[in-house]
Amino acid sequence: MAQPFELAELPAIDGEVATDDAGLARAAQDWGHLVQARPRAVVRPAHAADVASIIAFASQRTIPVAARGAGHSPFGQGQAEGGIVLDMTGLARVHPGNGDEITMDAGARWRQVLAATLPTGLTPAVLTDYLDLTVGGTLAVGGIGGASHHHGTQTDIVTALEVVTGNGELLRCSPEVESELFDAVRAGLGQCGIVTRATVRLRPAKQxxxxxxxxxxxxxxxxxxxxxxxxxxxxxxxxxxxxxxxxxxxxxxxxxxxxxxxxxxxxxxxxxxxxxxxxxxxxxxxxxxxxxxxxxxxxxxxxxxxxxxxxxxxxxxxxxxxxxxxxxxxxxxxxxxxxxxxxxxxxxxxxxxxxxxxxxxxxxxxxxxxxxxxxxxxxxxxxxxxxxxxxxxxxxxxxxxxxxxxxxxYPASALPMTAKDWRDHFGDDWQTLEVAKHVYDPAGVLTPGQCVFTAR
Ligand SMILES: Cc1cc2nc3c(=O)[nH]c(=O)nc-3n(C[C@H](O)[C@H](O)[C@H](O)COP(=O)(O)OP(=O)(O)OC[C@H]3O[C@@H](n4cnc5c(N)ncnc54)[C@H](O)[C@@H]3O)c2cc1C
The missing domain is CATH 3.40.462.10 (FAD-linked oxidases, C-terminal domain)
Incomplete structure (x- = not known):
């Protein structure tokens, strides 16, 4: 149950806060049109520090927070009843490439990423069939496509992430640095952190x-x-x-x-x-x-x-x-x-x-x-x-x-899942996820719409 809060209590941020009916109704919907949960506010962060401020506030007050990318979830995965939805599409810069890697904000669509890499003769090795999904949205589930039999999922081509944890802490993680967080966030259904930036490996693109x-x-x-x-x-x-x-x-x-x-x-x-x-x-x-x-x-x-x-x-x-x-x-x-x-x-x-x-x-x-x-x-x-x-x-x-x-x-699905279903799903990795949740989101505020640690 979301704790009620006054909008005036939200921390001052550079981004926008919307509470208009149309904005809240949109955030209460998704591609599935099967589940609706209306937030109290939609925040459009201007940068990662805004995400950190909002999540720190939400964590102190036990207010649910969900990131929303393109909103193409089928079953309310990006919704937050009575809480705060972070509209990540405001954080959509693709940064200049660095050799065979590129870094982009999590709200960027894969279409934008591709538009930035192709002129340099490079491409992400794995893309989803549909390019208008966001980087943060597909990394939350995996991101699979016709090239996955060679290169795995999009979470397999990520080399580094910038993440705001459920404590409101902004951290960088990779296989070498904060590797537990890196592993808890990739295909982690938004349970341990909100990705604000990602770096992925590129390959030469054929014409x-x-x-x-x-x-x-x-x-x-x-x-x-x-x-x-x-x-x-x-x-x-x-x-x-x-x-x-x-x-x-x-x-x-x-x-x-x-x-x-x-x-x-x-x-x-x-x-x-x-x-x-x-x-x-x-x-x-x-x-x-x-x-x-x-x-x-x-x-x-x-x-x-x-x-x-x-x-x-x-x-x-x-x-x-x-x-x-x-x-x-x-x-x-x-x-x-x-x-x-x-x-x-x-x-x-x-x-x-x-x-x-x-x-x-x-x-x-x-x-x-x-x-x-x-x-x-x-x-x-x-x-x-x-x-x-x-x-x-x-x-x-x-x-x-x-x-x-x-x-x-594959959790991009319209399927009611109980906490026990998720425990069965994660099997041997359930305990690792549970520990990571406790460490990185002790107030349990992140991404309630996945129903991994909270019932709908
Ligand atoms: C037309 C269509 C085609 C598709 N094709 C494919 C495909 O080829 N391959 C494939 O793998 N999937 C595919 N999908 C499924 C899609 O990848 C997932 O549903 C994905 O999660 C949606 O991304 P989104 O940007 O719309 O995110 P949203 O639906 O907005 O969010 C999805 C989940 O991720 C969380 N989230 C969003 N941003 C962040 C972030 N920055 N940090 C942490 N968590 C975050 C949300 O809270 C939510 O739980 C397709 C979906 C559609 C509708």
Whole structure:
């Protein structure tokens, strides 16, 4: 329960404090449109010292505080009932690059980061499918994409962070300095600190991308080809997508496999696709500029905005499946998934990542050498809360099954989680997280919307 406070009691800051109805209503919402928690104030910090002052105040008064990046959480993860939401988009500077690293404020979007690195011929090694997420928002969960089978998650390419802890202390951390904090914050669901700045490793960017879209009728062949190409690393980007055929209702499987190159070099198609078992009659390929490939969601976004689906509820579920269970879980789930369970513009993703590339302690994944991201990205109804509730219940049922089989949650999901669920989720690392919470956020004020240490 948030302690009531008067706005006049807030410390003086250089940033802005908003309490207008529209601002509070916006902070009470997110991409999911499933959970609403209205804060008492929205603070738009001008710099990290503002974040520190506000959190120090909140900690002394036991007032919940949540950072809000792009607000693309599906289930209230960035909300703070009766408390303070820090609108991090005011802290969005990308700082001049330093060799093969770049530092940016946590409210910067990955699109801005890319815009700063590409002119120097460099790129973050891993990007999410959608570039308008903030650095702080994806580092709170992991940040996974089609290049993760090579480079891990975005939390794996971070080399240093500037963090305000729940005490209001501004600290720098890295694998060498304050490493406990570094490990508690990456994929730490905002429980131990609010990231104000991050430094990530860059790689040389190629100019162009050849992207093949390969179709499969059989789930087994689709999985086997993904295993092959992810294990041998022949493509730079791999993402699978089960797709329901609108005429027959049958599921087909689409593999998006891409190779980066710079002219005059060109990818050797025969060598890359040679023994794969896709349907050769329906395969497609296209060449794109590297930046256009990374921004490939832009067109879809425009369409969804125009049709209104972008603004509807999104009961999304993201899971990691163990390699030895992926086929049966996916086959059963898809067989039971009807159009209404996904919604009009809903979609599914299914692609593997090599576990040896994942090195973020709090990112929980199954124990097999390949782990599969299985995303069920449902679009709900603006007018029928019961339909949305049903979708969330489907998420819970699938999560319970997957958990029994050794699967884990990727927490950018619309899933009610109890404190016990989180304890089970973090398993051996729960105690480490609990100790870190006690050290870095002793008043327990940070990021209540994740419900890790507080009930909704
Ligand atoms: C269209 C779309 C596409 C997506 N694609 C991908 C994808 O390809 N790969 C992937 O991994 N995920 C993807 N996601 C999920 C997304 O990465 C997560 O939901 C992410 O947390 C949202 O980032 P955000 O900037 O919107 O943060 P918010 O939703 O604002 O915040 C997310 C969580 O992080 C906390 N937080 C925000 N900023 C900070 C900070 N500076 N310090 C500490 N905690 C902070 C918030 O309090 C909240 O708990 C996608 C989501 C959408 C809507």
């Amino acid at each position: 162009r991308v050849r992207c093949w879209t390969l179709y499969y009728d059989e789930l087994g062949a689709f999985l086997e080809d993904q295993r092959t190409v992810v294990r041998d690393g022949r493509f730079d980007h791999v993402q699978g997508q089960p797709v329901a055929d609108s005429d027959s209702g049958r599921w087909r499987y689409r593999l998006e496999a891409a190779t980066y190159f710079s002219l005059p070099d060109r990818p050797d198609e025969e060598e890359l696709l040679g023994e794969l078992c896709f349907d050769r009659e329906t395969a497609e390929s296209q060449d794109l500029a590297y930046s256009a490939f990374l921004d490939r969601m832009a067109q879809g976004e425009e369409l969804l905005r125009a049709e209104g689906d972008w603004f509807r509820p999104h009961p999304w579920l993201n899971l990691f499946l163990p390699d030895d269970e992926v086929e049966s879980v996916v086959a059963d789930t898809l067989a039971q998934t009807k159009g209404a369970d996904l919604g009009d513009s809903g979609l599914t993703l299914l692609y593997p990542v090599r576990r040896d590339r994942l090195a973020t302690p709090l990112l929980r994944v199954p124990a097999t050498d390949l782990v599969w991201l299985f995303a069920i990205l449902r679009t709900g109804s603006t007018y029928d809360p019961c339909a949305n509730l049903r979708m969330v219940e489907l998420n819970t049922a699938l999560y319970e099954r997957v958990k029994e089989l050794g699967g884990t949650l």
